[in-house]
Amino acid sequence: MRSAAFKAIKIAVVITCGFFGAQAQSSDQNFPTPVTTNEVAGTIRARDIGDARVTTYFYAFNGSQGDVFINVVTKNFAGDIDVFTADGLRPLTKMVIYPDASPTETGRLVYLRKPEKMLLRIEGRSPNDDPASFRVKFGGSFVALAPQKADDGPKIESAETNESGVRVNSVGTIVEVIPKPPKTKKSVSEIAGTTTPPKEKKTDLAPVAEKTDPQPVPVKTDETKSETVFENPAAKVTVEAPPKAAAKRPARTTARTARTTKAPPKKAANPPVEKKPDPLASIRLVVQLKDGDVIERPMSEVARFGVEKGILTVVLKDGTIAKYSILDVAKVTIE
Secondary structure (H helix, E strand, O other), rough: OHHHHHHHHHHHHHHHHHHHHHHHEEOOOOEEEEEEEEEEEEEEOOOOOOOOOOEEEEOOOOOOOEEEEEEEEEEOOEEEEEEOOOOOOEEEEEEEEOOOOOOOOEEEEEEEEEEEEEEEEEEEEEOOOOEEEEEEEEEEEEOOOOOOOOOOOOOOOOHHHHHHHHOOOOOOOOOEEEOOOOOOOHHHHHHHHOOOOOOOOOOOOOOOOOOOOOOOOOOOHHHHHHHHOOOOOOOOOOOOOOOOOOOOOOOOOOOOOOOOOOOOOOOOOOOOOOOOOOOHHHEEEEEEEEEOOEEEEEEOEEEEEEEEEEEEEEOOOOOOEEEEEOOEEEEEOOO
């Protein structure tokens, strides 16, 4: 009975350790998962077809002076397991794991001269559609960290769904199209959060101006005597139409106004300037070779000539370059 109870407690402890090791897994190097027990376990799910990325987990633990034993058991795992110092990321050991359907076990021993805080990196993937699993056990001078609330690293929202409502996998294959809810049109007042005031009713009644009797207008009858029509009803008023203004005669076009202006005569083009003869045309550069050949060029066609490293170089103005070995030249003169 006691042995059975002891086995049950042992299995429960192992399951609990494995549960805590598999739950907390950080993929950010700046926020590693603290190792609070001597065992870390986890799984890596398979990627989509065509996705060559690897999954990376980081764990932090301490080690005192002495040997730290690291035992690794993997299954269907392809990748690397590295141990670094947290200060400066100095590599301490590296394990390259090749995938195998059956569990694979390996281990390393790390000697520490002084207490160090170390970083465990597990980087790998599954070579097929089955998930990969790993289990890392520590021993020797390994020191577990005290349970504490770790700072949560920055969370990146899943990019599987975008604004268009199309859900894709890691390689861009469309998995699902989520329909968008219909949009309801809102009035301007609802968007602004205010209501429009009621419009005032227009009345057809307008203020009527009081009518006043027109005052009599004085009218002049003649230059000597002026009376109003209201004072003398029998008076007659004669109104003469103003004289018509004489119509303006159209201006006559004369030969003077219809004169046409003649364009000024064009100036004669400048006469061609006679080119002066080049004084260098009569002077020639003569290169006499030892084999009897003579090369003559007018100095007006020569840009420059000179000897450098035993080679006579003659450069003409048209870009032609002639080179002669000084051993083959008998004489160079300018005539």
